[in-house]
Amino acid sequence: MSGQSDNHKGLLEAALFMSAEPLTVEGLGKIAGVNSLGYVKGMLLELRDEYQHRGIHLAETPQGWSFHADHAHIEKVAGLTPYADITEGQKRTLAIVAYKEPVQQSDVIRIQGNKSYAYIKTLMSKGLIRAERQGRSKMLSLTTEFERYFGGEKEKIREDLIRKMNSKLDQKNYEGDSESGKLNMSSEDNNC
Amino acid sequence: MTGNNGHEKEMEILGLIPGESSWEQIIYQVVAMNELDPWNIDITKLSTGFSDHISSLDELDFRVPAKWVIIAAVLLRMKSDYIKIMKMDRDPEPEGFIDMEELDDEEIESIGNEIDENDVDPIAVSSKRKPIRRITLNELVDSLRRVLATEKRRDLKLKKARGKIKIRTDDIGLRIEKLYGRITMMINSLSREKSVKFSDLVEKWEKENVIDTFMPLIHLDNDNKVECTQKEMFDEIYIKRKESPQIKNPGSNN
Numbered sequence: 001m002s003g004q005s006d007n008h009k010g011l012l013e014a015a016l017f018m019s020a021e022p023l024t025v026e027g028l029g030k031i032a033g034v035n036s037l038g039y040v041k042g043m044l045l046e047l048r049d050e051y052q053h054r055g056i057h058l059a060e061t062p063q064g065w066s067f068h069a070d071h072a073h074i075e076k077v078a079g080l081t082p083y084a085d086i087t088e089g090q091k092r093t094l095a096i097v098a099y100k101e102p103v104q105q106s107d108v109i110r111i112q113g114n115k116s117y118a119y120i121k122t123l124m125s126k127g128l129i130r131a132e133r134q135g136r137s138k139m140l141s142l143t144t145e146f147e148r149y150f151g152g153e154k155e156k157i158r159e160d161l162i163r164k165m166n167s168k169l170d171q172k173n174y175e176g177d178s179e180s181g182k183l184n185m186s187s188e189d190n191n192c
Numbered sequence: 193m194t195g196n197n198g199h200e201k202e203m204e205i206l207g208l209i210p211g212e213s214s215w216e217q218i219i220y221q222v223v224a225m226n227e228l229d230p231w232n233i234d235i236t237k238l239s240t241g242f243s244d245h246i247s248s249l250d251e252l253d254f255r256v257p258a259k260w261v262i263i264a265a266v267l268l269r270m271k272s273d274y275i276k277i278m279k280m281d282r283d284p285e286p287e288g289f290i291d292m293e294e295l296d297d298e299e300i301e302s303i304g305n306e307i308d309e310n311d312v313d314p315i316a317v318s319s320k321r322k323p324i325r326r327i328t329l330n331e332l333v334d335s336l337r338r339v340l341a342t343e344k345r346r347d348l349k350l351k352k353a354r355g356k357i358k359i360r361t362d363d364i365g366l367r368i369e370k371l372y373g374r375i376t377m378m379i380n381s382l383s384r385e386k387s388v389k390f391s392d393l394v395e396k397w398e399k400e401n402v403i404d405t406f407m408p409l410i411h412l413d414n415d416n417k418v419e420c421t422q423k424e425m426f427d428e429i430y431i432k433r434k435e436s437p438q439i440k441n442p443g444s445n446n
Contacts, residue, residue: 017321018321019321020321020322020324021324068325068326069325069326074325074326074328075328075329075330077325078325078327078328078331080323081323081324081325083322083323083324083325084324084325084326084327084331085324085325085326085327086326086327088335091327091331091332091335092335092336092338092339094332094335095332095333095335095336095339096336096339098332098336099336111339111343112339149326150329150332157329160329161329161332161333161336164329164330164333165333165336165337168333168337
């Protein structure tokens with residue numbers, strides 16, 4: 001590898017490290033002063049491979065490339081920074097979709113209010129959920145990007161979500177359901 | 193930011209503001225632009241350019257200045273976050289330390305003239321990133337718990353409120369007819385007056401009775417069977433019976 005490409009790769013790495021938001025190949029090309037997007041993409045793929053077995057990984061998302069902590073460590077290190085890439089409101093919308101998927105947009109609005117329109121839009125731009133028109137409303141569901149984000153298949157993530165939720169219900173004696181207080185995976189329960 | 197390239201980039205940002213892009217998208221684009229540090233943008237220059245742009249518009253869309261204010265505020269915040277302020281150790285006071293609070297205006301001005309800008313440390317940009325992380329599954333669980341708890345609280349509140357509302361089951365048609373009959377009878381019994389007061393129709397002036405009488409009355413008014421007049425808000429309502437064209441005597445002059 002030539003010294004120049006090493007220099008470019010180091011610059012891209014520094015840019016990705018400094019940026020709080022994902023950076024696109026085009027944006028990174030501009031930063032590096034490189035016109036060839038293929039060359040930039042190639043260097044990004046090399047960087048991604050180099051970070052494959054590290055505590056942080058380089059990943060491509062619908063919004064661009066960014067570093068993120070390994071899924072195995074995220075729970076332990078999450079408390080070190082208060083800044084998350086998803087706001088509390090967006091998190092609640094994502095939680096509703098994750099739990100009730102597929103869910104009508106109108107049901108999310110009914111549960112969370114009109115602000116959810118903006119949250120849904122942002123989550124869609126992050127590629128975590130998708131919307132398909134169904135009659136007068138839209139049907140919201142999870143995407144493969146959601147699976148990449150949480151590091152697993154969505155069915156498994158949903159199972160974990162409900163299991164953790166029920167375990168918290170046990171701890172706090174929380175009544176989330178008029179019958180048992182616990183959530184289940186049945187389709188009836190999913191309907192709002 | 194200096195040079196023509198910087199000016200062009202600032203003009204490029206200016207061009208984005210009135211467009212469809214959200215303020216977040218514009219900030220991202222600012223960050224992605226080559227040689228354009230968001231914490232090194234001349235906000236004053238950008239504001240002047242934006243004011244000129246606003247003046248040149250025929251129609252003012254208030255969303256545009258609102259978007260501008262957010263962008264300027266975010267850029268200012270970004271600049272502030274990245275600037276390392278010099279730490280001044282006041283205890284013990286360094287040699288030659290001058291407490292400005294003890295000086296008058298003339299003395300402050302004379303000191304200001306003596307300060308050599310080379311003596312002031314340059315403002316540095318921090319090389320440490322603001323760490324933004326992904327959310328965890330536990331956080332998603334907490335959010336779901338809050339959503340379900342809020343939903344449950346709302347349902348309970350709604351159920352309680354519904355329990356308090358007494359829904360009448362009697363026929364509104366009958367109540368309308370009954371009230372119309374009373375109005376007719378009262379008007380017929382009057383020798384000169386051709387209108388009745390609403391307060392005379394209400395048997396006992398209590399909230400429920402007032403509503404029970406008012407509800408069929410607005411139906412009668414809507415059906416053009418009576419005409420209600422009220423000179424001032426919350427003043428007395430005068431009710432006149434409207435003669436139906438079908439039952440009018442064709443030979444009558446009235």
